[in-house]
Amino acid sequence: SHSYPLPPAQAPRRKEEIPAGLALSTDGKKLFVCGNLSNQLFEMDVATGKIIRSFPVGVAPYDVVVVGDKAYVSNWGGRRPKSGDLTGPAGRGTEVKVDAVMNIANEGSVSVIDLNASAVDRALKQEIIVQLHASALAVSPNQRYVVCANANSDNLSVIDTRTDTVIETIWAKQNPADLFGASPNALCFAPDGKTLYVANGTQNAIAVIRFSPADRESKLLGLIPVGWFPGAITFDAKRKTLCVANIKGHPIAPKRDEKKGQTGFNSHHYFGSVSLVPVPKESDLPKLSAAVYENYRRDRIELALAKPRAHQPARAIPERIGEPSPIKHVVYVIKENRTYDQVFGDVLEGNGDASLCIFGQKFTPNQHKMVRDFVLLDNTYCSGILSADGHQWSTTAFGTEYLEKSFASWPRSYPDGMGEDENDALAYAPTGFIWDNAIKHGVSVWNFGEFAMPTCGWKDTKRKGSPKWKDYWDEFQHGRGEVLIASQPSVEAMRLFTPTNFVGWEMSVPDVWRARYITNQLAEWERSRQMPQLVIICLPNDHTSGTDANAPTPGALVADNDLAFGQIVEALSHSSFWKSMAIFGIEDDPQNGWDHVSGYRTTAYVISPWAKRNAVVSTQYNTTSLLRTMEQILGLPPMNQFDATALPMFDCFTNTPDFTPFTALPTNIALDQMNPEPKNIKNATLREDAQHSARLNFKKPDACPEDLLNRILWNAMKGTETPYPAWAITLVEDDD
Known part of the structure; x- marks a missing residue:
């Protein structure tokens, strides 16, 4: 066997080409290869592997077939944009045509190449518009x-x-x-x-x-x-x-x-x-x-689309979409990368394994209080497995075929919406995001950091380097104004309801800073007596930064996330909007965790005067169940097959409210408890973990090898003498 190299694509942040579809010529002497990143079709000599010709085609060519003297090439992103076309990013510097409302890729095409053309610039015989x-x-x-x-x-x-x-x-x-x-x-x-x-x-x-x-x-x-x-x-x-x-x-x-x-x-x-x-x-x-x-579960779609009935009483979760609910404000908190057993394995009332619990009551007192005061969900699962699909499932209730076929190495983008090459209009479901659904149906939206790209740094642009966690912590404590905390929406359609002086994914910014910002905004809503009906919050620091000496310990970061979550819930529950509010929370994915039931099982939260109190709910739910329940409350139709077939969380709610507010608990851990320098660590394994952590990329979600970070967290929280649960090791090393 042998392999043939393709010409480099020389795209921004990726030199290598992405080979896609293949087809042999009718005589078997030539091989046609789709260059998915360079938007070309290569004609290769089968015997030598040399490139004979390269034909320009559409955006992100996927497949090729040969019929007589013509090659047909399908293009994921349609025709190449022209001057004046509305475009959006599609990974590695690629631009693709998008629609004007949701800013999602809106064209597909098939390029017809005349293989007998005298010159490659004359070979594009036709560009056939197909669909998405x-x-x-x-x-x-x-x-x-x-x-x-x-x-x-x-x-x-x-x-x-x-x-x-x-x-x-x-x-x-x-x-x-x-x-x-x-x-x-x-x-x-x-x-x-x-x-x-x-x-x-x-x-x-x-x-x-x-x-x-x-x-x-x-x-x-x-x-x-x-x-x-x-x-x-x-x-x-x-x-x-x-x-x-x-x-x-x-x-x-x-x-x-x-x-x-x-x-x-x-x-x-x-x-x-x-x-x-x-x-x-x-x-x-x-x-x-x-x-x-x-x-x-196709039968559920008919129920999801059933027309609302007149003269129905208000129910916490309406039986049909469009029927009345006493809940008028929904808050949706998206956290990062924890399984159920990691956090709630120590809760005796639920189906947990305490031996796998590393961030229990000591580190997460507020989350433990939430599930004891309200609903403990011990059978709820993430629909995604890492941030690239996790944030898609958390906001669109869908994973496209483009997304599913990118898992090998994410060659075009890592579309979690949180940075460069992480916003990709080709990756998104054509039915849009939950905020598109809300806006389309007259439901007001506010977004704190989800699908927002960080633009943080020093306010003095001449100052070298980037601020560290301690600099942002100092800003949180003293407000010296030396650092800039900011972001830009990944999807342009979000700009009107996404504040740019907030940031979602930026591990150096403490979650308690986010909580203070949100409570200040809530105070503004109180003064105006108006709060958006759907509020989305990105609260990421339970991801942790391993044992990097420039970051707090894993326990401190999880405690920071817990305290911030508690402070947000406390502020919301003491507001005038509390009587008509429901708060939902879930991890976008469980990637860095382990669990004795399923690697997808996660922590999830339902907090509301209309939620059951002191209840254990073992009904099977997943990410799409939360989205479907929010839609059911707000009168939004389902976006696609998945949220339509999802089970609304009826078992978590009651029609007899308890307006008792939530009071946050103080943290048990110093939030500025820093990881030690490797040279000061006596234990050889922990010292090696710290050295690994210093080299890992925590600037981007999931940019660390899962198994390595799993072991670092286990050793940091359980000690090196406690055997690592071997079944949690990833079967195929994943370093996306």
């Missing part, structure tokens, strides 16, 4: 048609190769009016060309399409259940079998720690998988489709 996230391509056996899967539009575009025009649009779901959520992203034909098989990623299913474009009668016949997010498919004609590659797959068995005799999972404990599916008879499709619908 033009991804996989398939050629019909008779070469008459090229079909493009439009993953973010839930449909397929059929291109007639004689005219190079779209002659039919085929829906990969039952009805074009159905909520977004099929994500067709890969496809193949049966040998006779009469049936098309399509991988519907977010339905974990293969769509079976009767292919009849000549009379415009192509239609979905049914669905076949397969594995977790099918992302590639081929037809084995000899065995009459569909071979489906699923991007993710469940672990075969939990990991076991032989020393402690314990077993469990973490959120990276998964494999890819392959489903081998005998081609079903058409008569079998209704039963198979029913299994798919049951798996993604």
Whole structure:
């Protein structure tokens, strides 16, 4: 075997190209390769690996097929923007066309390349506009048609190769009016060309399409259940079998720690998988489709879309969206990277494992008080596994196929919305964010730091270096005005409701600074007697900075986060808005944690006069459940299939309020307790951990190898004599 290098893309912050789709020429002597980052199609000599020609195509080319003397290239981001087009970032300096309302990528295309052209600048024969996230391509056996899967539009575009025009649009779901959520992203034909098989990623299913474009009668016949997010498919004609590659797959068995005799999972404990599916008879499709619908709880969508009834009494959580609720203000707190057992493993009333608890009552007295005073949720899960998808799930209730296919190394972007190359208009769901849903339906919004890029530094721009944690701590205590705490919205549509003198992700800024800023803003709302209906808060410092000597200890940072959360809840609960308020909180992802039930299980909070008191709720919820409950309260329709099928958190609420406010507890830990310098640490393991921490990148979310940071935190909190829970180790080293 051998490999051939591609010309470097020389994009900002990434020199290497990102190879995507591949196709051989009809004689097998040339290989065509999509250069996803440089927006080119490469023609390569198969024998030598030399690049013969490079053709300019659209934005983020994904797949290529060859029909006669033409190459068809699908472009995730559509045509290249022209002067005057409204654009947004798409990673590594790429710009993509976006819509004017949500600032999300709004075009897909297929470039048609004339392979007989005399010059590459004349080879682009046509740019066919298809729909969103033009991804996989398939050629019909008779070469008459090229079909493009439009993953973010839930449909397929059929291109007639004689005219190079779209002659039919085929829906990969039952009805074009159905909520977004099929994500067709890969496809193949049966040998006779009469049936098309399509991988519907977010339905974990293969769509079976009767292919009849000549009379415009192509239609979905049914669905076949397969594995977790099918992302590639081929037809084995000899065995009459569909071979489906699923991007993710469940672990075969939990990991076991032989020393402690314990077993469990973490959120990276998964494999890819392959489903081998005998081609079903058409008569079998209704039963198979029913299994798919049951798996993604399709029956709940009808309930989510049920029209509100007149003359209904106000209920804390309305039975139908649009019916009245006494709750008028929703506060949504998004924290960073903790599992349930890490924080609440010591709470006897819940399903916890105290041996895995490292940030228990001593470090998180306020969060412990919250779950004792209100609701302890011991069966709630993050939908994402790290910040790139965690912040997407936390705000859009969705993970696009672009996002799912970036997990290998995040080559284009790490789209958590918190910095450079972390804002990517191609990554976002076409249905938008929770704030888009709110604004569209007349619900007022305010955002403290979520999807905001930090622009912090010295106020004196001539001063060298960057402020450290101690400098921001000094600013918090004394207000000398030497440092600048600021940010810019990652998505331009957020600017009107995202203050730029606040910051979300910036680990050097204490969370108690954020709490003070928020309580000051609350005082302004009190004076005006107006508070936005939806308030979003990014509160990130429970992520910690390991044992870096320039940062507080992990325990101090978690205590800082806990105190800030407590202060925010105290201020809100003592305000005039408390009687009509609900506060929700969850981690964006559980990446740095371990848990005896699931690596996805996390800490979550429901705090309200209308919440149950002193209750343990073990109903299974996840991130989308919180979003769905907020929508249910505020009268917002679901954004997509996932929040529509999510279970509202009815079990957490009561229609008999208790207006007793929350009073924050003082911290047990000095918030300025700093990690020692490595040279002053006698224990060799802890000294090595400190040296590693000094080299880790805490400027960006999740920029540290998960297993390394896990071990650093375990050693710091439990000591090196306590065996590390081996089942928490990531199966494949992940250093994104």
